[in-house]
Amino acid sequence: MTGRANPVLAERLMLAVQGVRRVVRRRVRAELSVPHLPGSQVELLRVVDEQPGIGVAAAARKLSLAGNSVSTLVNLLVEAGLLRREVDPADRRAARLEITEAARERMTSWRRARTGLVSAALTRLSEEDTTAIAAALPALEKLMEILKEDG
Template identity: 30%
Template sequence: MEETASGGASAARVAAELRGVLGRLNRRLRQQADVGDLTRSQLNLISRLEREGPATVSDLARAEGVRPQSMGATVAALEEAGYLRRDPDPADRRKASISLSDAAREQIAASRLVRQDWLQRALSRELTREELERVHEAIALLSRIVGNA
């Protein structure tokens, strides 16, 4: 690892290595979850609806930075597959409010459990108790960097 003049690790080097490791970890976690034939944009939309709750197609298109027509096609495909439902918007009954179906919520929860189980087993298999404690300490430091977002 690159060091600064004072002998410590360079922030630039740590940032580059951390980004690489987190990217690989994220890919491994995604591999554990069976998302079927969903595209990245479909998965992003499902994640957004889970985090932020129901929204109109226009609101979703704006949030994802795509045209409303493109978002409409994504919503229609997910609705047909049973992941989304469309209800009259409570604020304007002429609009539709898009939300996750119960089946989608169940699949998200199951997928999360699979990823959690894989990571727990990997941590137990690869790290000593002391190393696990160091990772736990690093999590607190990383949390400080990203804040409570």
């Protein structure tokens, strides 16, 4: 069974999600003493962390970005010491990407700060509200998968 299109719900959902992300990002950035990374660089680090040894072209597909855009991101992250580019032994023309220990530590700190911030905020909600958020998560995860499939 599918629902009807509801542009008001879609807009409210996007505003809420974007608002939460923006506030968390701003607060975590202020808490951590590392230089800010643009979202696209953070997304690439996450992809490489999830799939060590991924190639540039595969990372570009996963991020829905042009290959040359991902190559630029790779170069910036290599220069920053957060990503390693290694020659693929099976195809010497291709590169395999790995995050560095510095990137791993940075991502761990960022996750810890983000999780702590949101966890603390959740304790200030009523039990009813936290139950509603928990109940909505499976549907939001399905929505994310549908949006990925359509892209």
